[in-house]
Amino acid sequence: MMELAPYAAHAEMSVGRLHSESPCPTRDVYQRDRDRIVHSTAFRRLIHKTQVFIYHEGDHYRTRLTHTLEVAQIARTLARALALNEDLTEAIALAHDLGHPPFGHAGEDALNAAMAAIGGFDHNAQSLRIVTLLEHRYAAFCGMNLTFETLEGIVKHNGPLVTADGLPVARHAESGLPLAIRAYAREQDLRLDTQAPLEGQIAALADDIAYNNHDIDDGFRAGYITVREMEEVPLVARMLAEVRDRYGDLADAPLVYEMNRRMVAAMVQDVLAETRARIAAAAPASIEAVRTAPAPLAQFSDDMAASIADLRRFLFARVYKHRDIVKKMTDAQAILRELYDYFAANPAEMHLEATRVASLSDDTARLRAAGDFVAGMTDMFAIKAYAAIRSGLAKAAPR
Structure with a gap:
């Protein structure tokens, strides 16, 4: 077993769980967290939730689940190279998108607007809500009863949320x-x-690496961007030139795949170099020193961050804001808004457990439950529920 760095998360030194549990004889606490996430209902639903392209538009586009698996793979690679806890890193990566509603960020924007009166909707907060409350399968507690370190990684992977x-x-x-x-x-x-x-910090960077690269691939597959257009992005152009120098003329599909491989590798190596330099400068002696550092220790270099910003601008202009995507997501937002309004007005049709139905006499609780219900839907379930409501002939199926 690899020896962990002193500033890594050590399972035997975990702060622990909100509700005490007997130790598992075969797994440490972070391995147990990872397994609970993988076996959760919310995790399974990610297979039919939109990343950028709606799930049924093609078998080869990323879904929220395949994106999550790519993030977890990159995150584990980074953790291993930095002598961090791979199991905690993987648990955070696997849970980071559990709170996403149907239809990607467009769905999140729709729910945020619909739920404005009760504080709006935020997918990161919803991930925390799922793992601490909504995934109600255990007899002794609500949620998954994950360790402190997994929870803080989920909620703070993009940095502190408040000042001192x-x-x-x-x-x-x-x-x-x-x-x-x-x-x-x-x-x-x-x-x-x-x-x-640091395990949470590198999970966040792995998320950036994964989606920036697979969105190029998916955008190319969808015909929204061409190789010639990709060459407008300096980092992409450099990687395309490397591939051509080695292999000569290639068909576009293998050319883009080879370029993508090199992009991922370049970003991973950049994170490792920059993070090692920051760790060396800060010399953290413990996980507590990582927490109290004035800035994240895991980061891209300034040059790579600027290159990624160029890439993001390109993707927004050519993919995310493509007229076809905008049209589909505008339609999807209308579906989610109508679903939310319907279930907020008809809470009995959410088929919740009797104990939860009894708690919905309060208006805020009822509206929050409607938001939870709609956010938990897959794209497919949302489309079917919308069609059933529109037809007036059927109610939503039990969950």
Whole structure:
């Protein structure tokens, strides 16, 4: 077994779980967390949730599940190279998108607008809500009862959420912390003013590496971007030139695949070099030193961050904002808004457990339950439920 760095998360030193449990004889606490996530209903649903292209448009486009698996693979590679805890890293990576609703970020925007009166919707907060409350399968507690380190990695992988004085920062500075995060903070202090462990930080970077590269691949497969257009992006052009120098003229499909391989490798190597340099400069002696560092220790170099920004601008212009994608996502948003309004007005049709139905007398709880129900849908279920409601002939199927 690889010896972990002193600043890594060591399973035997975990803060532990909110609800005490007997140890597992065959797995440490982070391996157990990973397995609970993989066996969850929310994880299985990711197979039919949109990444960029709606799941039924083609067998080869990424779904939210295949994206998650790619993130986990890249994250484990980074963790191994940095002597971090691979199992914790994988658990965080596998859980990072559990809270996404149907139809990708367009679906999130629709639910956020629909739920504005009760604090809006945030997929990261919803991931926390799923693993701490909604995945209700265990007899002794709600949620999955994950370790402190997995929970803080899920909720803080993009950095601290508040200042030392408790003021929301970054994207929460104007709207405040999402309700789900504030609610759970009353149950357990996840130290929202500190950095995530390095395992959480590299899971976030693995997410960036995965989606930036697979969105090029999927955009090319869909016919939204050509090789000639890709050459407008300096980093991509450099990788295409490397492939041509080695293999000469190639058909576009293998050319793009070879380019993508090199892009992923370049980003991984950049993260490793930059993170090692930052670790060497900061010399953290423990996971606590990682948490209290003034900035994340795992980062891209400035040059790579600028190259990724160029790539993102290209993808927004040519893929995410392509008229076909915009049309489909506009339609999808209308579906989600109507579903939310319908189930908020007809909570009995969500077929919830009797104990949860009894708790919906409060308006906020009823609206929150409708948001949870719609957010948990797959694309396929949402489309079918919408058609049934529109027809007036059928109710939503039990979940």
